[in-house]
Amino acid sequence: MEFTGIHHLTAVSSRISENYRFYTQVMGMRLVKRSVNQDDVSAYHLFYADAVGSPGTDLTFFDWKVPPEKRGTHSIIRTTLRVNGQAALEWWNEHLRGAGVATEGIHELDGRLTLRFEDPEGQRLALVDDGGAGDPPTPWDRSPVPPEHQVRGLGPIVMSVPELRMTDMVLTGVTNMRPVRRYADPDNPRNTVHVYEMGAGGPHAELHVAVQPELPVVRPGAGGVHHVAFRTPDEEQYHAWGRRLNELGVRNSGEVDRYYFRSLYFREPNGVLFEIATDGPGFAVDEDAATLGESVVLPPFLEPRRAAIVAGLKPID
Template identity: 40%
Template sequence: MHTISGHHHISMITKNAQLNNQFYQKVLGLRRVKKTVNQDDPSMYHLFYGDLTGSAGTELSFFEMPIAGRTVRGTNAITQIGLLVPSFESLEYWQRRFELLDVRHGEITSYAGRDALHFEDFEGLRMILINNNGEEVPEKWSEWQDSIVEPKHRILGMGTVEITVRYLERLAKTLKDTFGYVEVTRSETEAIFQSKAGQSFGEIVVKQQEGPSEKPGKGSIHHLAIRVKDENELRYWDEVIKERGFQSTGIVDRFYFQSLYFRESNGILIEIATDGPGFTADSTVEELGGKLDLPPFLEEKRSEIEAKLVPLD
């Protein structure tokens, strides 16, 4: 049986790779697991942060676009990212940490039925720390021991992702009927779906909101990638989404994983990505994120690519 096993990664836009690098490593304590370039536009950095090896489900990825303007918030967009932390005590730790480091944040509250702490990065990207409260996490997630954050409060990986759309039922139909997500709750303007019942590492909150679509810029979310095991499963899903009337890019080899892209009926860009081979395809675990890694098809252009990039620590 073919199933979606959770989130794979989520990709955002940053205007400044240096500040982005500082925030996600030195404030959030994530590991930079890959410093590479956008394979479709090698003039821009593509940075990945996550756990020890950048396991599927822990990856936050950023395209650096120095010309990016501000995000004008609206509907038909991925609007918030949940990050799981071990306990309620962890939320209190992070609240104190955010106050100390002058990170914009709210009070501890609840979100999708769990204790939560809303905050924003330096570009206004909206995120939520969520109390995992001892719930299961994917077995391949591995803690990075060199994180600057206290071990018992470190971020585990991705949790609930929020998507805001004009037509909730259209996205609900895609999640349930196409991908087999379980509908957990539903109100007139909001619904919660899980790829694995009871677990937040594959959870999506869908909110219905009328009005103009979001205008993307710095701190906006480009796409959500959902997770499948291997290329055989990816080929299966490629056929399924075509049968449902969506236009697929077909399978794209990203070297670190294979994937395909499509837009659901509200225009949200969704990627389906394989677990492997992973970021150790061209690096040892110890070396991850240290140097500029390029997929083989770009290696011959390394000098040209490096000349256009501002050096990044």
């Protein structure tokens, strides 16, 4: 039993209108779901993805009015997005700089061409050449980014821990990820980044763990990451993961129905929040695919409260 890759990543924004403009107009991703945090209905939960919200393409944000993250370890420190080919990276380098976004330039990292940068709130991002690997996304025909250069989905997610041993035990002994290689930390070459892969491997199915003992403990906030979710293909395997966590004594949320997918949550030993999420039912379960993300949608259990919930939300566009 293995995860098949990264399902989605959820981060925090305190400036959600600016966030919406950046990810749709600069990054060219489609807003495929305009909903609320199901545990805090005062906050938007926005999902950016390919044209249809394919599993593995979702970068999502909670709209929380909180101070900026104080960076540190015990956290996810960079989110990678995939594009195909050096020409795409060169296009993005010029495009981002033209939009006023500073980049570090294209360089090779872990054997792949990579372009690192940050969003307007300091969310650490990177684009990586995936060589066409991973499930093919559905291009968005209204994106300002040409189809051949559009973001193809999530790539490796980088997390920071001060010490590897206990995290490694969970990754290999609980989630069945495989350690496959190491490379020098680009921010401090004295440190090492350990690469774990899942499923068939590839840039869409990797978790990179940077061992950074010199860093303080993170203080979560805007511009930081809340959690990363891993893909499980169906209900049968989802239930099996729940049984596995319980049998191994891993504290977890129990099964949670998010309506668009099913979830399980648990923390690895250094406190990073992991989610296991099913590929389906998907975002078109309650919206026409042609109008995804254009209006606020709520899961059925929140519909009776729609008027009060929507009244508490500010327009984002």
